[in-house]
Amino acid sequence: MTAALTLGSQAKLAAEFGLSTDEYALAQQIMGREPNVTELGIFSVMWSEHCSYKSSKKYLRELPTTAPWVVCGPGENAGVVDIGGGRVAVFKMESHNHPSYIEPFQGAATGVGGILRDVFTMGARPVANLNSLRFGSPDHPKTRRLVSGVVAGIGGYGNCVGVPTVGGECTFHPRYNGNILVNAMTVGIADKDKIFYSKAAGIGNPVVYVGSKTGRDGIHGATMASAVFGADAEAKRPTVQVGDPFTEKLLIEACLELMATDAIVAIQDMGAAGLTSSSFEMAGKGGLGLEMNLDDVPQRETGMSAYEIMLSESQERMLMVLHEGREEEARRIFAKWELDFAVVGRLNNTGRLVLRHHGKIEADMPIAPLSEASPVYDRPVKRTAPKPALAAASVAAPADYAKALRTMLASPDLASKRWIWEQYDHMVMADTIQRPGGDAAVVRIHGTKSALALTADCTPRYCEADPVMGGRQAVAEAWRNLTATGARPLALTDCLNFGNPQRPEIMGQFVGCLEGIADACRALDFPIVSGNVSLYNETDNVAVLPTPSIGGLGLLDDSDKMATVALKADASDLVLIGATAGHLGSSIFLREITGSEAGSPPPVDLAAERRNGDFVRGLITAGKVRASHDVSDGGLYVAVAEMAMAGRRGAALTVPAGTVPLHAWLFGEDQARYVLEVDPNGSAALLESAQKAGIPAVRIGRTGGVTLTVNGDWPISVADLRSAHEAWLPEYMSRQ
């Protein structure tokens, strides 16, 4: 490969590697000469959109990232927040979209592997995985195979490493036909005084490679993930990495064992752009230089060139700087776990990366201009005009409300995702105290009474209709889902999935969503501590719906106080918290029942979100709530049905007098709302305290029986709803 490449002109090669003409000129200027093939390869991956965030950096800098409980914000392998008791939670969400479309099983599996490494690199034991999945239309010929492969890949990896996959979301839309989204999130727990960072230090310290051997897989994976797909997407299969969760499990145990000593100075996983980005980032952050001998890099194939070794994205590898003299102690631990261990270089003070291979210098380049001063673009932005508002009165009411509800609960986006999460081991580690299917998963902090609540959320149809409101809503929904369990939301990670940033309309979506996200983070005291940007999710000029996935983390001080969505008893009162305007624009009802995607999304009043959520959390913590559920996709009727299905008991809804049209009341997706099941003897006092606090609250019904009714009409059996809700996905997946 190298020989063939050197025959072309370097400029042509630079273009093939995805560098623009200007970027190539800058590379020449930095080098003061023509870069060779290895060096050019390094420039191209380091400056790829995936690694450099060159289109998004300008806006990411504006995001709120601090709070008194934030220990480490964006810029490290993952974000870190204080969870009390001398412990921290370490978490991040990351995309593996392009590879998962090309090769769904390995693409999704290595997405999980990569995000796990980002977390245990920092010294945390991973305790939970989540994922956010977006597929094309169920009718698209590729969808079924992609769902099957992605789910098997996520399960195959997470199950084997023994980290429970506890939650996530999965929806379908034709705009993902050519580009699916696979966003994986890992949460880990570490001791606050044992966090590991990636900044190299100590001239003369050994640079050590551990884990799997390097092969020729995933070369230029980061470049592939930084371009739109053409008709040849499948031909890019060799750029997809191959995962081995067994090795990852050994790597977790070996790294954590070594981290219990004080031998490590700095550590970084080899993710996108492999050895290149890990070595540049570590040395760059430390302001140091590094000389590596590539002959010492463990290799599983013969005859690999320097270019191939540096650009390989082989999985399950880590790079670390050890204190001088601690090599043997570290080597013994990795030998115990049967993993490769090699000293591949030493730190120096030159500020340059020098690579030796077969006795020759294959690269000699300055580190800072590549790692810290990569190009930053201020791309043209065309802001998205929000879709016009849609009056509820202009939307036809359904002939049969109960039938509409049943149809919606069995629609692809609202249908139960049990078929997916039963393929994930969601209980290993024996601390999962709220399993998938609720508002948020809850995982106990091992050996304590406190617990982490975790959720992944985004409503892409809102982001499409109005990016600012959609961005706000994604954060607000995550915050609400955590709150509905009784948890105090602490921080979030984001995974920003958009189309081609060279199109001003896409940048408009991006900038709008980020603006909304930032508004919500500020208003809710819910900072962003880590994240990932995935652009170029686009095929033949069709971009994915703007999808800024939000991964939220909250803390329950006393896990015994946790609330769940399932109705617990007959003859309880149902109370709705939050105001109902009956907003049907961009709703699930509108799409599934009337076939329209028109209308602005529901406005998000962040002050009301905060007020209502804090009120609900207070009630849960005080033990005044039997069940609680946030109202989101599908509106109030769907929320109550979900509570009824989970609790296997009925409810009689009573519509408060003088409100909005019935279908808007039932199906409107107004924000900042929760349904609570409460003791009937306490509901009057609860409503009074809400009134005093200025919180809209109203009694909307009573639990009991085996049917769901509205004002005594439209009876439908909860068992019937449940079977429709559970049936869609397994039936869809079993069709040929």
Added chain:
Amino acid sequence: MKAAVIVFPGSNCDRDVAVALERATGTAPAMVWHRNTDLPKVDLIVLPGGFSYGDYLRSGAMAAHSPIMRAVAERANAGVAVLGICNGFQILTEAGLLPGALMRNTGLHFICRDVHVKVENAQSAFTSRYAAGQVLRIPIAHADGNYRADAETVARLEGEGRVAFRYVTEGGEAAEASNPNGSLRNIAGVLNAKGNVLGLMPHPERVIEPALGGSDGAAFFTGMAEALG
């Protein structure tokens, strides 16, 4: 009761079972690395769940040849109680300490969910706290749990009361619909001829307190602690 938990590369329920044992006995079990060749003197040896050796070759096949397994077999033959949960059950069949084999689930998928199992034999040291015929709700989490053995072996297992657990409906009926993985005669766990080796696919260590969604597994551990002193 003193217990040892064997840790293979790829074991991932070792901590969970250690927590359950400590909760039942008040003493943390000894964690024994698979490369050891001898075992401490214990009353119970546990092979935990997980993916030993990444399930390469066949589930449990490589772990069955780990150095420690010779010592485990010696103790088993000497009458020491040996428990294999999930991957541990697979290892015990691969090591020849239990009859039969665990094949790929008939649905071909990994399945993680609560199932109902009936205690068929409440006489063993592992099940003494349960009543015969009692139905428990315990989770499974496996891709290879489809129990298979030749007709003669199955007849002997049934005849000798060595089917310890069977997948059943909530009402206790061993129906087709209650069989999550295609196991012959809904078999979820089996004993060896002497009754001192048990393998089962469900994970009792995952349901030892209500917060975890159930506590039907707690008596499994307290029962062993009692019976094995």
